[in-house]
Amino acid sequence: MFPVLPVYNCFLRACVKMQSTVHVGQCLDLMDHRMVGKNEATYSELLKLAVFQQNLSSVHEIWTDFVKNYSPSVLSLRKFIWSYARLGDLKSACISLQKMVALAVGAAGGKLPSLELDIPIPSSTEFYRNNFSFEDNEHSSDELYRKKLVTCDDDIGQFSVNGMKCGDESGPLTFQNNCRSSFVMKVLRWSFNDVIHACAFTRDCGLAEQLMQQMLDLGLQPSCHTFDGFVRSVVSERGFSDGMKILKIMQQRKLKPYDSTLAAVSISCSKALELDLAEALLEQISACPYPHPFNAFLKACDTMDQPERAMRMLVKMKQLKVLPNVNTYEHLYSLFGNVNAPYEEGNRLSQADAGKRIRMIEMDMAKHGIQHSNLSMTNLLKALGAEGMTKELLQYLSVAENLFYYNNTYLGTPVYNTVLHFLVESKEIHMAIELFNNMKHSGFFPDAATFEMMVDCCSVMECLKSAFALLSMMVRTGFCPQILTYTSLVKIVLRSEGFDDALNLLDQASSEGIQLDVVIMNTILLKACEKGRVDVIEFVIERMNREKIQPDPSTCHSVFSAYVNLGYHSTAMEALQVLSMRMLSKEEDASPDLTEYVENFVLAEDPGADLRILEFFKCSEESLSFALFNLRWSAMLGYSLCSSPNQSPWAMRLANSYDANRSS
Structure with a gap:
């Protein structure tokens, strides 16, 4: 048998x-x-x-x-739709879904509408012709989640898409109220959910919108699971704003978002650097099996230089018992690895504190059995270098070499470049040369950044011959000199007050199609300020204006100090005003932004104006704060402001002098 x-x-x-x-x-x-x-x-x-x-x-x-x-049944089609959706074949999934809808309507005792029911493009709506947007409500979704309001008491049965009501008012198909109908509707909703979730993985926001509309047309009310897939697909293409609007709709429908839904919107908020929203959403998560939303938040905190926020989120991770991964530690080294940098140089206290922090992060890595990645090691080395811990920097490089060698992992030239950069910056010239030679002997090929740092090393040594030898090696290796290379060469020629040679290097860089920047200009301005060469300063400032290079605080300091040292105080104030106005405006003439800055900050008479300017500093816009304070204080001293920086007598004199020098 x-x-x-x-x-x-x-x-x-x-x-x-x-x-x-x-x-x-x-x-x-x-x-x-x-x-x-x-x-x-x-x-x-x-x-x-x-x-x-x-x-x-x-x-x-x-x-x-x-x-x-x-003959396919509703249940068998459900399994095929699930398979297609899991494998990303949305076209086949939608074709099967069409057949399933036709079978489901018949099995549930309903009748197909006179117009052909089309999946995923329903024939009864213009929903797809316009961009997806929700009707504005009295309170924004941002406010709802920042304040963590409770759900509405009203029973909201529909939402608005571009002014069109979708939901209870859309005239859904009717089904007989029996057990068979109820089961068929459940299966149908499951299949729609499968395809909508597949849209999230394939980043097909448009198709997800179409499927959501089709569900409403069929009278299928979206569940939390439906919205989970819908939110994921929308935020991947439209960003956090539309995601927040969908969360508000869920709140109105008395649907509690999944933790994964909140995590998806939080990640989108973090990418947009909306830290308040991202933090509020993460605080509502009750469980999270993976650290990705927290890593995105840590990355945003690092970008915005807000380590205190990151600390709160680390506490949340421990409360939820979320296991970190190597990306978590990459961000932690960048956030907490240094103490004084970038605003102060490292000292013994800050170096001791930085060393303690790094050891704590390493202990936590070891506790979770996580090995260093190239980026985590690079961030660790950057932290040590920023604090001026040269000895520890070289020790960790040796540890990294051994660790990556035994793990059969390529350490990479960028890691060596990180160490080389800080050695040159701290003027440890012999160590830098030794490391450069060790790189070549160990089989690590120098890249363009390596050569640029070594040319900069030559500027510290004041050795033009070695710089040209490195340039020759750089070109033979296949790398062309860039703006940093020319900046280092300018430093070398300025050691012997070769201002003409420095200006010739600017011309050569421009002739090679290299875009000049404020750093190379400031290099010349600083030396000209030290030597009292106002003629060079005025020529460079006008060239910056012609090249549309915005000045920065260092530019203002060099120009202002040069005039003050020579006793030209009124000219110094006028130059400071012009340069500060150019920092605020990217256009050659007065712009609406400049006028707005002057009215709201520079000439503001309310006592909170200074505090509002300081807010720009907190948002990592130091140059903006610097320029506004310069203009505000000069106005307080009684100096009048020009309507445009180029209409200043000083600016016009520089323009005429520049044209005369160029024509001669």
Whole structure:
């Protein structure tokens, strides 16, 4: 007596569960040999195996074989839709969903509408012709989540898309109220959910919108799971703003978002540097199996230089028992690895504190069994270098070399460049040269950044010959000199007060298509200020204006100090005003932004004006604060402001002098 088909299906299910393709093949061969055939349960198990193997062609083959023997039912279509969605074949999933809707309406005792029901493009709405947007409400979604308001008391049955009501008012199809109808509707909703979630992975926001509209047309009310996939697909393309609007709709419908939904919107907020919203959303998460939303927040805190926020979120991670990964530690080294940098130089106290922090982070890494990545090691080395801990910097480089060697991992030139940069910056010239030679002997090929740092090293040594030798090596290796290379050469020629040579280097860089920047200009201005060369300063300032290079605080300091040192105080104030106005405006003439800054900050008479200017400093816009304070204080001293920086007598004199020098 031979086993019947259900027995074979049971064995096949066990083979699939074990993910053993060999046993599955043997089972299928035996089934063919015994001629027991296949039923829907057999095809279901084969679909599971195909999805596990990420084999889309197998799913299509299973479908072809299935329709030869069976007429698709709602349940069988559900399994094929799930398979297509998991493997990212949205076209096939939508075709199957079309068939499923037709079967579901008939099975539930309803009637198809007179117009053809089209998935995913319904024929009864213009929803897809416009961009997705929600109707504005009295309170913004940002306010709701910052204040963490409770849900509304009203029963909201629809939401508005571009002014069109969708939901209860859209005239959904009617179904008989019986158990069979209820079950069919559940299966239908599950399949819509599968495809909407697949849209999130494929970043197809438009299709997700279409499917959501089709659900409403069919009278299928979106669940929390539906909105989870919908939010993911929307924020991936439209950003956090639309995601927050969807969260508000869920709140109005009395649907509690999944933790994964909140995490998806929080990640989008973090990418947009909306830290208040991101933090409020993360605070509402009750469980999170992965650290990605927290890592995104830590990265944003690092960008905005707000380590105190990061500390609060680390506490939240520990409360939720979220295990960190290597990306977490990459951000931690960048956030907490240094103490005084970038605003102060390291001292013994800050260096001791930085060393303690780094050891604590390393201990936590070891506790979780996480090895250094290239980026985590680079950030650690940057932290040591920023604090001026040269000895520890070289020690950790040696540790990194051994660690990556035994792990059979490539350390990479960027790691050496990080150490080289800080050695040159701290003027440890012999150590820098030794490291450069060790790189070459160890088989690490210098890149453009390596050569630029070594040319800068030559500027510290005041050795033009070595700089040209490195330039020759750089060109032979296939790298062209960049603006940093020319900046280092300018430093070298200025050691001997070669201002003409420095200006010639500017011309040469421009002739090679290299965009001049404020750093190379400030290099010349600083030396000219030290030597009292006002003629050079005025020539460079006008060239910056012609090249549309915005000045920065260093530019203002050099120009202002040069005039003050020579006793030209009125000229110094006029120059400071012009340069500060150019810092505020990117245009050659007065811009609306400049006028707004002057009215709201410079000439403001309210006592809170200074505090508002300081807010720019807190937002890492130091140059903006610097320029506004310069203009505000000069106005307090009684100096009048020009309507445009180029209309100043000083600016016009520089322009005329520049033209005369160029023509001579």
